[in-house]
Structure formats: C-alpha cells, structure tokens
Amino acid sequence: MVENIVLGIGITALAGALAAVAGAAEDTESDIGSQGDPNSQVQLAPQMGFIHRIFNKAVSGEPPAYGLWCALGAGIAWVFLIKDVNPVLALILGATIATFVQGVYATSGYLGRTASLAKFGQPVYIDILKSMLSVTMAHAFVAVFTTITICYLMNAVLGHPFPLPLLGIVWGIALGAAGSATGNPFYGKERQYQNQQFGAGVPISASGNIVRYAEAGQRNSLDNGWFSSKLGGPASGICFGLIVFLELWRTVLFEHIAAGWGAIIVGFAIILVFVVIDRWIETYARKTYGPYAAPEEANL
Amino acid sequence: MSALGAKPAAAGDIDPISSVIGIVLAVVFVAIVAVLAPVALMPLLGIILGGVLIGFGVHFVPVGGAPAAMGQAPGIATGVAMLAAGAGLAGLFGGAWAAELGVVVATVTGAVGGGLLMAITCMMVNIIYVFGMGIPSASGKVAKDPITGDTQPEFKSQGTEGHGLPFISFVGGVVGGLFGGAGGTLIYLMLLEVYEHYLPGIFDATAAQIMPVAVSLAGIFAIGMFLVNAVLAAYNITGTIEGPHDPKFKRFPRAIIASLVASALCGLVAIMIVVVNLNI
Numbered sequence: 001m002v003e004n005i006v007l008g009i010g011i012t013a014l015a016g017a018l019a020a021v022a023g024a025a026e027d028t029e030s031d032i033g034s035q036g037d038p039n040s041q042v043q044l045a046p047q048m049g050f051i052h053r054i055f056n057k058a059v060s061g062e063p064p065a066y067g068l069w070c071a072l073g074a075g076i077a078w079v080f081l082i083k084d085v086n087p088v089l090a091l092i093l094g095a096t097i098a099t100f101v102q103g104v105y106a107t108s109g110y111l112g113r114t115a116s117l118a119k120f121g122q123p124v125y126i127d128i129l130k131s132m133l134s135v136t137m138a139h140a141f142v143a144v145f146t147t148i149t150i151c152y153l154m155n156a157v158l159g160h161p162f163p164l165p166l167l168g169i170v171w172g173i174a175l176g177a178a179g180s181a182t183g184n185p186f187y188g189k190e191r192q193y194q195n196q197q198f199g200a201g202v203p204i205s206a207s208g209n210i211v212r213y214a215e216a217g218q219r220n221s222l223d224n225g226w227f228s229s230k231l232g233g234p235a236s237g238i239c240f241g242l243i244v245f246l247e248l249w250r251t252v253l254f255e256h257i258a259a260g261w262g263a264i265i266v267g268f269a270i271i272l273v274f275v276v277i278d279r280w281i282e283t284y285a286r287k288t289y290g291p292y293a294a295p296e297e298a299n300l
Numbered sequence: 301m302s303a304l305g306a307k308p309a310a311a312g313d314i315d316p317i318s319s320v321i322g323i324v325l326a327v328v329f330v331a332i333v334a335v336l337a338p339v340a341l342m343p344l345l346g347i348i349l350g351g352v353l354i355g356f357g358v359h360f361v362p363v364g365g366a367p368a369a370m371g372q373a374p375g376i377a378t379g380v381a382m383l384a385a386g387a388g389l390a391g392l393f394g395g396a397w398a399a400e401l402g403v404v405v406a407t408v409t410g411a412v413g414g415g416l417l418m419a420i421t422c423m424m425v426n427i428i429y430v431f432g433m434g435i436p437s438a439s440g441k442v443a444k445d446p447i448t449g450d451t452q453p454e455f456k457s458q459g460t461e462g463h464g465l466p467f468i469s470f471v472g473g474v475v476g477g478l479f480g481g482a483g484g485t486l487i488y489l490m491l492l493e494v495y496e497h498y499l500p501g502i503f504d505a506t507a508a509q510i511m512p513v514a515v516s517l518a519g520i521f522a523i524g525m526f527l528v529n530a531v532l533a534a535y536n537i538t539g540t541i542e543g544p545h546d547p548k549f550k551r552f553p554r555a556i557i558a559s560l561v562a563s564a565l566c567g568l569v570a571i572m573i574v575v576v577n578l579n580i
Contacts, residue, residue, distance in 0.1 A: 037369035037377050063382035160397055163512065166519045170389040174417065177378060177386025182424040184377035188369030190433050199434035201371030203459025231432050239424040243417050247390065250416075251397060260398050260405035267412035271474060274419040278470050279448075281426045285436035285464075291454035 008252035011157050015150045016245030019175075022146035023240030024233040026066060026175055027183030029139030031191075031228040032132060032221045033057035033106055035065065036180045038188035041210050043113060046122035048208035053125055055132040055221035057109035063176030065105070066147075067169050069140065073098035074148045074168025081164070091152060095145035102140040106133055132221050139225075147171055150244060158252065171244075178240040186232030191224055199289060246270055319557050326564040333568060337575040339497055343490035344567045350486035351529045351563025355555045357479025358384040358533035361418070362469035362543040367461070374439055374462040374469060374542050376425055380534035381527065383421075384480050388526050390417040391481020396488055396519065407485050414481020418473040422465050429464040437464030442545050447471060462542075472543025483529070487563075488522035491570055498574040521570040528566055532558045 029035075032055060034042045039058035046052070059065065077094030081087060107129065114124045151167035154160040160167065192210040193202045214223050250270065254262035326348070333344045361384050364375025376383055395410025429435045438455035439445065440462030445452065448467045456462045465473070495514035500507055536555040541548045 037366040040366040041370065061379050061382045063378070063386055160393070161399070161511075161515045162393070162396060162519050163516050166516060166523070167393075169523060170393050173382070174386045174390045177383050178417075178421055178424075180378040181376045181383065181421045182428055184369040185371060185425070186428050186432050188366075188377065189371040189435075193370065200457035201435060201460035201463040203457075204367075204372055204461075205459055207370070207372075232428070235424055235428055235432070239420055242420045243390065246416060246420070247394060247413055251394060255398065255401075260401035260409060263394075263398070264405070264408050264412050267409075267416055271412070271415050271419045274423045275470070275474070278419075278423045278426055278465075279467060281423070281430050282437050282450075282464075282467055282470075285426075285430040286450065286455065289434060289436050292457050293454050 005253065008158060009249075011153050012245060012248040012252050015153050015248055016241050018146040018150050019244035020237040020241030022143050022150070022175055022237070023179055023182075024229070024237030025139045025142035025146070026062070026179040026240070027187075027236035028225050028229045028233040029136050029143055030062050030179060031183060031187040031232065032139065032225040033109075033136045034187075034221065034224075035059075036062050036184040036187070038184055038192055041188065041192050041208060043117070044208040045210050045212075046117045046120040049120075050209060050212060051120075051122055052210065052212040053128055053218045053220045054210070054212075054224070055110060055128055055136075056113050057106040057132075057136065058113065059105050059109040061176065062180040063173045065102075066143070066176035066179075067173040069098045069102050069144050070147045070151070070172025070175065071165050071168040072101055073144045074151050075165035077148055077152070078164040087152060087156070091145060091149055094148055095141055098144045098148075099137050099141040102144075103133060103137045106136055128220060135222060135225065143175065147175055154248070158248070174243065175240055178243060179236040182239045183228065183232035183236040186235070187224065187228050190232075191227045200292070314554050314557065319554075322557055322561040326561045329564040329568040333571055337494075337498075337571060340494045340571045340575065343494045344564070344571060346490035347487050347525070347567035347570075348560055348563045350483040350490065351525060351559045351566070352556050353479050353483030353486065354384070354388060354526055354529040355533045355559030356552055357388075357476045357483060358530050359537065359541065359549050359552045359555065360472040360476030360479065360544055361387070361541070362422075362465055362472050363537075363540055365540045367540065368463070371429070371433065371435055371457070371463040372460045373540055374437070374464060374466065375540055376421065376465070376473070380537055380541070381530040384476065384530040384533070385527055387414040387417045387421075387477040388480030388484040388530070389523060390414060391477065392484040392488055392519075392522055392526070395481065395485025396515070399489060399492065403486075403489055406489055407482050410485025411478040411482035414477035414479075414484070415474045416477070418477030419470075422470045422473040426465050426470070435463050437466045437469075438462040439466045439469070439542055439545070441542050441547065442468075446545050466542075468545050469543040472545075475544070480526075480530075484522055484526045487525050487567075488518050490567075491518035491521050494571055495574060502574060521566070525563060525566045525570075528562050529559045532562055
C-alpha cells in the first residue's frame with residue numbers, strides 16, 4: 001500500500017515535469033507556426049498592405065490539432081506495445097510518425113494559406129518553409145512525445161481505465177487548450193504588436209499592422225519562437241504542468257480517503273487557493289498600474 | 301411560409317416552432333429506447349442531462365478568441381468549443397478514474413477536474429496579462445464587476461473592448477469547467493452502464509473480458525457527445541462571451557433545447573449500436 005502511494009507520487013511528479021516540458025514546447029511550436037488565434041493577424045497583414053516573412057501554418061485551433069497528433073502518436077505507440085515492442089521505443093516511434101503528419105499539415109497549411117494571399121502581393125517564401133518547418137516539427141516532437149509518455153504512465157503505471165489513444169485525445173486537447181489560452185496573448189499582443197504601447201491592449205484600428213522587421217533584416221518566425229520561449233512558452237508549461245500534476249496528485253493521494261470524497265474536497269480546496277491568488281493578481285494590477293483614464297470621464 | 305420568407309429571429313429569442321419540433325423529436329428518440337431497450341431508458345435520460353449540463357456550462361466560460369490574443373477583448377484567447385472541451389475532457393479523465401466509486405462521487409470528481417483545469421488556466425491568463433504585458437483586467441460589458449464591485453471602464457485601454465479576466469469571468473470559467481466536467485462524466489458513466497449490460501451477450505464473453513471494449517466505446521462516445529454539445533453552445537454564443545454577466549449569457553435556454561435534442565439523438569445511436577443485433 002505504502003509502496004503503491006510512493007510509486008504514485010513519483011509518477012505524479014514525473015508526469016508533472018513532462019507536462020511542463022510539453023506545454024513549453026507546444027506553445028513555442030504553435031507560435032513559430034502562428035497557429036492559435038494570432039494567425040488571424042498574420043493572415044490579415046498582407047490584406048492591409050503589410051507583406052511579411054512570418055510562417056503561418058494554422059489549419060485548426062491548437063486543441064484539435066494536438067488532439068489529433070497526440071491521439072495519433074499514442075495510437076501508433078499502442079499498436080507497437082501490443083506487439084511487445086519496448087515501451088520507450090514504441091513511444092518514440094509513435095511520436096515520430098505523429099510529427100511527420102504535423103509536418104505534412106504545416107507544409108500544406110503554409111502553402112495554402114499564403115497562396116490564397118497572392119492577390120495582395122504576398123509571396124510564398126520557399127526558404128521560410130524550409131527553415132521553419134524543421135523547427136516546428138522538432139518542437140512538435142517534444143510536445144507529442146512528452147504528452148504520450150504521460151498518457152502511458154497514467155495507463156500502465158497508475159492504472160487509468162482509458163486505453164492509450166483515448167488518453168492521447170483527452171490530454172492532447174487539454175494541452176492545446178492550456179497552451180493557447182496562456183501563450184496566445186503573449187505572442188499575439190506582445191510580439192506581433194511590439195510597435196504598440198506597452199501596458200495596453202492593441203487598438204482595433206491597428207489590426208494587421210504587425211511588426212515585420214527585426215534588428216537586422218526582416219523578422220521571421222524563428223525570432224518569434226525565441227521571444228515566446230522567454231515567457232509565453234514557460235508559462236504554458238507551468239499551466240499544463242500544474243493541471244497534470246495537481247489532477248494526479250489529488251487522485252493518487254486522497255481518492256482512498258472517505259470513499260472518493262477526499263480527492264473531491266482537496267480539489268475544491270486547490271480551486272479556492274487559485275481563486276485567492278487570481279484575486280490578488282487582479283487587485284495588484286489595479287493598484288500598481290492604475291486606471292488609463294479618470295473614473296469620472298469613463299463611459300461605456 | 302418558406303425559410304427565405306421567414307423573419308429573422310432576434311439573437312436571443314427562442315423560435316417556438318423549431319423548439320417544439322425538436323422536443324417532439326427528443327421524446328420520440330426516448331420512446332424508441334423505452335420500447336426497444338427499457339434497461340437503457342434511465343441511462344439515456346442521464347446522457348440527456350449530461351448534454352444539457354455541457355451546453356449550459358459552456359456559456360459560463362469566458363472566451364475572447366482572436367481579439368483576446370491582441371488584448372482587444374476580455375476572455376481567454378482561444379475558441380469556445382475547444383476551451384470547454386479541454387476542461388470537460390480533463391474532468392472526464394478524473395471521473396472515469398473514479399467510476400467504480402459510484403455515479404455521484406465520479407460525477408463530482410469529474411466536475412472538480414474540469415473546474416481545476418479552468419482555475420489554473422484562468423489564473424495563468426491573468427499572470428501573462430498582468431506580469432508579462434502590464435495590462436490590468438477590464439470588462440467591456442459591465443460598469444462594475446457583479447461580485448467584487450470593482451469599476452471597469454477606466455481600466456479599459458483606448459480603442460479596445462477590455463482585456464484580461466475580471467473576477468466575474470474567472471468565476472464563470474471555473475463554474476463552466478465544473479458543469480462541463482460533470483456533464484462529460486455523466487455521459488460516460490451512463491454509456492458504460494449500457495455497454496456493461498449488453499456487450500457480454502453480444503460477444504458471448506464475461507463482464508471482465510468486455511470491460512476494455514466497454515470503457516473504450518463509452519469514452520469515445522462521451523468525447524464525441526461532449527464536442528457536439530460544446531459546438532452547439534458555441535454557435536449559440538456566436539464568437540466571444542465574457543461570462544455569466546455578458547448579455548449573450550441570456551441565450552442559454554436556446555442552447556439547452558438544442559443540447560437536449562442532440563444528446564437524445566446521439567444517445568439513441570450510441571445505445572442502439574449494442575441493442576440492435578443484426579447478426580451479421
């Protein structure tokens with residue numbers, strides 16, 4: 001019993017760490033490919049006369065995309081596992097094949113999206129495709145491999161009833177949701193609109209006027225990946241890592257207390273802690289940054 | 301009256317004719333199950349309740365879509381259906397794990413799983429906005445936060461509809477996650493009950509032997525039905541919503557009717573695949 005709990009805690013910690021890596025890789029991958037909501041600005045820019053060299057491979061939102069890739073990777077790994085292949089090798093093979101599928105989507109996504117902008121004078125840059133593709137695929141491999149490894153640990157070690165592909169869908173969609181929610185504003189506002197004022201939202205009138213020039217030459221998506229990996233990526237990693245870790249932690253340690261109610265009570269307590277932290281963050285911002293205009297002038 | 305000649309209904313209105321048709325269809329679907337598989341009647345009602353919980357819960361989730369990614373509108377910068385799916389499926393994961401502890405415990409466990417994902421995600425959104433971008437939260441739809449009473453308009457930067465997640469939106473996100481997680485788990489548990497009852501007969505196997513198939517089938521259908529209900533609610537919301545204080549929230553009765561009908565149909569299909577034995 002005690003050994004089981006100790007093993008469970010160890011697996012929980014490992015899964016949390018893997019999830020943190022997965023979240024960071026997922027957000028950086030999606031930002032290099034402009035996948036998430038900021039792709040709307042990359043797509044809009046040429047229509048407003050701003051020709052750019054930003055990679056845009058969005059074919060869907062991040063959650064369904066990662067749901068597909070993780071389910072694919074987990075499904076292939078599952079087949080290899082049934083054939084008694086070594087689990088590590090099976091997971092690597094699953095993630096590799098899923099990554100190639102991601103590469104196919106990224107290629108067709110970039111060519112299709114950019115070609116549709118031909119009437120606005122936006123060229124299809126083959127060098128951009130060649131240099132960005134391998135980088136997004138590398139990040140996708142890290143994200144998919146770590147996520148399906150978490151799924152494998154949940155299934156094989158912790159004994160979750162769902163088969164590996166189903167866990168792949170569930171945690172792939174959750175990974176995409178966490179990564180897009182946390183990372184998108186940092187890429188969309190803070191990077192694409194670096195020319196706008198810091199500490200304020202982008203005025204709707206500035207839509208499409210994304211930053212297109214770097215310190216030397218034109219900006220490309222590798223510059224954006226470098227920027228995102230400084231905050232948006234790690235924050236997404238912490239977000240997904242906390243989700244996986246706390247979900248497993250409360251179940252492994254407290255599910256046996258009071259016929260399952262222990263995990264529920266601990267879950268509510270954790271939610272309450274996050275409510276308090278969020279309220280503190282909100283009031284901190286209001287006090288520290290202050291209002292944009294005097295209250296009496298404000299009108300809806 | 302042709303469809304082209306019909307007057308367009310106001311955004312939040314319920315169309316009485318289509319609603320009645322929908323409810324009649326739902327009653328027919330339930331009646332089919334009651335006649336062909338009386339054992340599956342209560343599970344079908346559970347599935348419908350789960351679908352309605354999901355459809356209702358999605359309306360609480362503050363979703364800002366693309367404008368939120370530029371700090372032009374409050375909410376979480378992703379799509380309605382996707383975010384709700386992320387939360388609901390995380391809940392389903394926890395709920396399925398606790399399935400053997402009974403329907404009530406498993407459903408509440410699922411709810412907490414969904415709420416936990418939303419609480420963490422919403423907090424990280426505010427951390428990015430406040431500490432990464434220096435932008436305080438502000439609602440574009442209300443002058444004062446209904447819970448905290450904080451005034452909103454003066455914290456809205458020029459040329460935007462607001463940004464970040466005010467406290468009411470944060471709470472809405474958590475409540476939406478709770479509903480989504482509970483609904484998804486309830487659908488899963490009900491389907492599992494049906495499959496555990498019928499599959500041993502079809503495969504001529506013991507209950508333990510069919511368990512992996514039953515769990516997989518129930519899981520796949522639960523995820524599918526979750527997405528059906530989340531997407532229906534997303535169509536009802538049309539784009540973005542700030543949470544329970546947003547005027548669009550009042551449209552939820554229409555989504556409940558839609559979820560009820562869609563869940564009844566999906567439940568009927570999910571049940572009939574094991575009830576109708578074609579002997580092929």
